[in-house]
């Protein structure tokens with residue numbers, strides 16, 4: 418029997434983290450790296466990635482970066498091939514890259530719908546498929562962590578941001594997580610999702626300006642918004658052997674918002 422410390426230890430493990438250059442992805446990278454995992458980060462811009470790698474190196478974390486536009490299907494195969502080349506294999510896949518777009522549903526541009534859907538759900542399917550087939554299934558081990566959102570657990574009320582594609586894509590992430598967990602449990606792969614509430618980031622800058630921190634915090638029983646360490650514990654749980662008997666689960670990290678709304 419292992420100790421709790423050993424169950425959460427990621428020494429010798431490898432992880433590919435999409436959208437790892439900033440925001441929640443970088444926070445997850447810190448969490449996994451601090452526990453000993455070797456990392457490959459991916460996101461669209463090489464310059465952002467270089468900064469993130471330097472930031473992690475300062476904290477003693479081994480990371481490298483591969484730029485890829487995941488809204489394009491053609492980006493997936495080269496990314497996975499290069500990540501496996503660098504890491505040897507992939508133990509942990511964090512599907513975190515995501516984006517949003519706001520417009521009233523009746524006027525919502527189909528280009529925006531396609532962009533959001535391609536990145537937020539289609540790329541998660543494609544990446545999981547490639548990493549599963551090439552690395553996790555043959556090795557009979559894997560941890561897939563999808564970053565959903567509490568916006569995938571309910572719709573937006575009147576007066577909130579009009580993000581029909583975003584909420585729809587995150588709802589799809591939730592049920593994709595359960596479905597893949599059902600299929601791949603027999604291969605020793607767990608598939609779980611984080612459902613963050615509001616965290617300040619580049620993506621949510623507009624929401625923060627529109628509604629104000631106080632109003633966003635008021636929605637939560639804990640009366641606060643997320644900060645730069647609030648996702649770490651849940652991410653580490655799903656990445657490590659501490660969760661080897663947990664799959665297909667959606668964990669809200671939201672100050673309690675989804676418990677009461």
Ligand SMILES: NC(=O)c1ccc[n+]([C@@H]2O[C@H](COP(=O)([O-])OP(=O)(O)OC[C@H]3O[C@@H](n4cnc5c(N)ncnc54)[C@H](O)[C@@H]3O)[C@@H](O)[C@H]2O)c1
Pocket residue numbers: 435436437438439440441442459460461462485486487488513514515516536564565566567612613614615616617618619620621
């Ligand atoms: N911030 C929040 O309140 C919040 C809440 C719930 C869920 N989320 C989810 O967390 C994830 C990260 O968001 P964030 O808030 O850190 O935002 P962010 O904008 O800071 O980070 C998004 C990341 O995704 C990458 N990315 C964007 N488009 C891409 C593309 N086409 N190809 C490859 N990479 C791309 C960016 O480079 C960046 O690394 C998203 O899936 C988002 O939906 C965020």
Ligand SMILES: O=C(O)[C@H](O)[C@@H](O)[C@H](O)[C@H](O)CO
Pocket residue numbers: 566567568577578613614615616621624633
């Ligand atoms: O995915 C996200 O960006 C967040 O979860 C948002 O949905 C906020 O929680 C919401 O906007 C607060 O009102």
